[in-house]
Amino acid sequence: MRALCWNGVNDLSVETVDDPKLLNPHDVIVAVTLTTTCGSDLHFIDGYLPGMREGDVFGHEFTGEIVHIGPEVRQRKVGERVTVPSFIGCGTCFYCTHDMYSLCDTTNPNPELQQPLFGYPTGGIYGYTHPFGGYQGSHAQYVRVPFGDVNCFPVPEGITDEQALFCSDAVPTGLMGADFCDITPGDTVAVWGSGGVGLMAGHSARLLGAGRVIMIDRIPERLALAREHFDAETVDYTAVDSVQETLRELTGGRGPDACIDAVGMEGHGTGLQQIYDRAKQLLRLETDRATALRQAILACRKGGVVSVLGVYGLTDKFPMGAVTNKGLTIRTAQQHGQRYVPRMFDYIQQGDLDPSYLITHDLPLEQGVRGYELFKNKSQGCVRAVFRP
Amino acid sequence: MHTIDEVKQNVTGLVGRVVGANGRRSSVQSVTIAAPRARVEQCWRDPVRMSRVLGDLGDVRAVADRVDWTFGRGDEAVVWRTTYVTEPDGMGYRGQLAGADAELRVRFAPAPGHLGTEVTVWTRSALPGPLTGAAVYKLLYRMRALLQTGELPTLVHNPSARSGAR
Numbered sequence: 001m002r003a004l005c006w007n008g009v010n011d012l013s014v015e016t017v018d019d020p021k022l023l024n025p026h027d028v029i030v031a032v033t034l035t036t037t038c039g040s041d042l043h044f045i046d047g048y049l050p051g052m053r054e055g056d057v058f059g060h061e062f063t064g065e066i067v068h069i070g071p072e073v074r075q076r077k078v079g080e081r082v083t084v085p086s087f088i089g090c091g092t093c094f095y096c097t098h099d100m101y102s103l104c105d106t107t108n109p110n111p112e113l114q115q116p117l118f119g120y121p122t123g124g125i126y127g128y129t130h131p132f133g134g135y136q137g138s139h140a141q142y143v144r145v146p147f148g149d150v151n152c153f154p155v156p157e158g159i160t161d162e163q164a165l166f167c168s169d170a171v172p173t174g175l176m177g178a179d180f181c182d183i184t185p186g187d188t189v190a191v192w193g194s195g196g197v198g199l200m201a202g203h204s205a206r207l208l209g210a211g212r213v214i215m216i217d218r219i220p221e222r223l224a225l226a227r228e229h230f231d232a233e234t235v236d237y238t239a240v241d242s243v244q245e246t247l248r249e250l251t252g253g254r255g256p257d258a259c260i261d262a263v264g265m266e267g268h269g270t271g272l273q274q275i276y277d278r279a280k281q282l283l284r285l286e287t288d289r290a291t292a293l294r295q296a297i298l299a300c301r302k303g304g305v306v307s308v309l310g311v312y313g314l315t316d317k318f319p320m321g322a323v324t325n326k327g328l329t330i331r332t333a334q335q336h337g338q339r340y341v342p343r344m345f346d347y348i349q350q351g352d353l354d355p356s357y358l359i360t361h362d363l364p365l366e367q368g369v370r371g372y373e374l375f376k377n378k379s380q381g382c383v384r385a386v387f388r389p
Numbered sequence: 390m391h392t393i394d395e396v397k398q399n400v401t402g403l404v405g406r407v408v409g410a411n412g413r414r415s416s417v418q419s420v421t422i423a424a425p426r427a428r429v430e431q432c433w434r435d436p437v438r439m440s441r442v443l444g445d446l447g448d449v450r451a452v453a454d455r456v457d458w459t460f461g462r463g464d465e466a467v468v469w470r471t472t473y474v475t476e477p478d479g480m481g482y483r484g485q486l487a488g489a490d491a492e493l494r495v496r497f498a499p500a501p502g503h504l505g506t507e508v509t510v511w512t513r514s515a516l517p518g519p520l521t522g523a524a525v526y527k528l529l530y531r532m533r534a535l536l537q538t539g540e541l542p543t544l545v546h547n548p549s550a551r552s553g554a555r
Contacts, residue, residue, distance in 0.1 A: 005550040015550040024540040055551035072539075090538045094423065094504065106534035109542040112523040121530070124542060136548045146542070 002389065003057040003140035004368035009047035012369045017057060020136060020144035025072035028148030030082065034165040035062040035138040035365075036358075036386040037375040039195050040311045043265055044129060045372065048281070049313065051113070051129030058127035059139030059387075060086035061169035063161055066152065067142070075149045082152040083164040084145055085172060085337025088124045088135070091150035095123075102334035107146060108133045122334060139368055141389040153341045159348050165386065166196065166355035167344045172337035173309055174200025174262070175344060178208050180307040180331035181258035186211035190247055190256035190299065191232075192292035194222035196358045196384050197309055198262030199229070205260070206230040207352055214250060216243055216292075218268065221381045229357060247299045255301030263292035264310025290315040297322050308332035361385040415513040416522040420529040423505035424536045426497045432532060433480060433495055434473075442532045444541065446524055456482060460519035467516065489515040493525075508532075 003017045020029055038061050043049035052058070063083045066076055076082070089101035096104050104123030108114065113131040114121035124146075127137015136143060145151050155164040174197050181189055189205040191198050194217035202213045215226040216235045226232035233250070240246045247256060268291065281289055296306050297319050306328055323330060347353040360383045363371045371385035422429055432438045436456065440448035447460040458469040469491065471484035481494035491514040498507040510529060514520035531541050 001548070003548065003550070007550070013550070017548040017550050018546070020548050021546050023543055023545055026538075026540060053549070053551065055549040057549055090534070090540075092423075092537050093533075094421075106530075106538050106540075107542050108530075109544045111530040112527040115523070115526055133542070134544050134547065140548070146540075147538075 001141035002365055003136075004059065004365060004387070006044065006052050006056045006058050007054050010045060012045070012372055014366055014368050015055075017055075017140070020142050022068055022070045023144065024146060025070045026147045026149065027070040028066050028073055028076055028145050028152060029068040030062075030064040030084065030143050030145050030152070031067045032062050032064040032138055032141060032143055032389045033081075033161050034064075034386050034388060035059050035140075036165055036168075036170075036196075036384050037371060038169060038384075039197065040128070040264065041372075042376055043311060045376070048265060049129060049311075051131045053130060053134075056127065056134075057137045057140050059137035060126040060128050061165065062126075062138035062143065063155065063164040063168060064143070066148070069148060073148045076152050076154075080152070081155045081161070081164070083155055083167045083341065084126075084138075084143075084151055084153070085335065085341065086125050086128075086169045087122070087334055087337065088126070088133070088146050089150050089338055090123075090147050096150070096338075099336055099339040100333070101150075101336045101338045103336075110134055125334075139365065139387060139389075141365070150338065153338075153345075156345055156349060159345060160356065162356035162359055162386075163348050163354060166200070166358060167337075167341055167348075169335060169337065170196040170358065170384075171200045171204075171344050171353070171355050172340040173197045173335040174202075175204040175340050176333065176335050177201040177260045177262065177307045177309040178204035178210075179340075180333075181205065181208075181210075181260065181305045183208045183210050183258065185209040187257040188212040188214065188251055189258045189260065190214040190216060190296070191260045191262055192216045192296055193262035193264075193310070194219065194226055194234075195262065196355075198260070199225060199358065199383075200355060201260045201262050201307075201309065202226055202232050203230045203353060203355075205258075206232075207347060214247065214256065216295075219378055222383060225357060225383065229354075243295050244299045251301070255299055255304065257301055258305040258307060259296035259300040260307045261292045261296045261310045265289060265312050265315075290318070294319055297326075297328065300326070300328055302326045303328070305329045305331060309335075358384045359386050363387055365389040414515070414517060414521055415511065416520075416525060417509065417511050418522060418525045418529055419507060419509040420526075420533050421500045421504050421507050422533045422536055426499070426506045428536060429506050429508055429532075430480065430495075430497060432536060438535070441541065442528060442535055444531065444543075446519065446528065455484075458482070458519075467519070469519075486514055486520070487516040491515065491520060493520060 087102035088107040093105035107124040111121040124133025223234035374382040436449040471482035474481040479496040512520040
């Protein structure tokens with residue numbers, strides 16, 4: 001089959017690789033219909049996140065059709081159109097039975113690589129470094145999905161492939177981030193980052209009852225999407241002296257009730273702090289440019305919630321004093337997609353959410369390298385480049 | 390060698406890395422398995438199941454009154470000939486490895502709240518790799534996966550553009 005492979009830092013290529021096989025009795029094989037770029041891929045493409053191996057097939061957000069099922073698969077059938085959350089759950093461990101699927105206790109084939117980093121390993125994920133399992137990713141014609149009954153969700157009639165695609169990661173991540181905010185009607189929620197996840201977080205905050213959603217980014221067309229699709233207010237951080245002061249002013253001196261960081265370790269900003277972070281990151285003295293996270297903590301109202309969706313490694317100058325003294329609650333996780341898929345399908349079927357507007361570039365998989373160039377450089381208005389294997 | 394291979398080598402690599410005379414290492418790893426003690430203990434006593442749990446780390450065979458553990462493959466394989474030991478709160482295996490006493494002790498305890506069985510493995514060995522922390526943790530993780538789901542997480546035949554993986 002054809003697949004998009006990581007060969008090294010900023011070195012990708014479309015290659016011919018072996019087809020995946022059913023290995024365990026609960027496996028299914030999915031023929032990928034659509035698979036999408038994701039901002040978190042850039043962390044290892046740019047070399048900030050270690051743990052990839054030359055030749056790895058990457059990609060973790062996809063939809064497709066089941067073409068093979070293992071002998072113990074009971075609920076899924078060949079021919080079903082499915083969406084598959086990016087983290088792999090087993091459905092039976094403590095974490096899966098408590099709806100925390102990305103923390104699954106049994107699906108990471110390389111747990112010994114993560115234990116020294118985190119104390120306890122996460123579940124496996126498709127195409128996202130070997131400490132996170134080393135599974136083959138979705139930028140391919142076929143992908144093996146362990147525990148098919150747990151991880152494959154049949155797409156209801158009326159939901160398009162383009163909509164189902166983002167139910168794999170961008171929507172559940174955004175919805176989870178908004179869910180973490182414990183929104184009460186009328187709350188103000190600020191979201192850093194207007195990429196796919198940030199837009200879905202802002203949109204979800206609106207669906208959960210936020211009275212105001214304020215999006216912070218520097219890309220005009222992305223901020224325009226937020227205004228158009230869920231009536232957000234927007235802040236171009238390059239056009240203001242201080243994001244914190246701007247938010248304070250916009251909220252009558254109180255600050256947002258909740259702040260969502262949908263940026264992560266490669267944040268951009270202005271001023272000396274950004275220069276300092278860039279220099280330290282280039283010298284590998286820190287892994288993160290945590291601009292958004294610091295701003296979110298400082299901007300959030302006292303007693304508010306900071307919901308962290310961005311991916312981080314080792315963060316320098318984390319303002320713990322502000323967290324404690326302001327009585328903030330920080331909530332974060334990799335996405336527990338299986339928890340949210342039914343609710344996402346309902347939103348889409350009811351017409352409350354249509355994530356397909358994230359697609360700005362619809363390309364064949366053979367143009368995967370170009371797709372990532374467009375996505376990484378945010379050129380031609382790229383929000384998400386998607387691939388059709 | 391790729392850094393990931395190096396880490397894995399530290400887990401599975403064997404020969405030529407024996408530490409000095411005072412280098413006997415001990416490690417403790419623990420997991421909670423959602424299964425009754427009898428089922429977990431049965432797995433530890435069953436060479437066939439233990440071989441499956443070990444996977445690439447090696448295999449286990451019952452030979453007369455011994456239990457032989459083979460770590461690694463081919464020329465690098467090291468055999469640990471052990472005797473089985475029963476202890477009040479668990480079980481263990483003891484034998485010479487790399488010219489020094491080595492042991493693996495397993496303690497079982499009921500986990501709170503019907504979570505199953507706490508399984509703690511204490512190892513002591515002069516040979517870095519098979520009986521040290523990372524390898525023991527992987528073994529426990531895989532045992533938990535097998536007992537709770539009936540499957541082992543695997544990357545066998547994981548498609549990639551690497552020639553060695555195809």
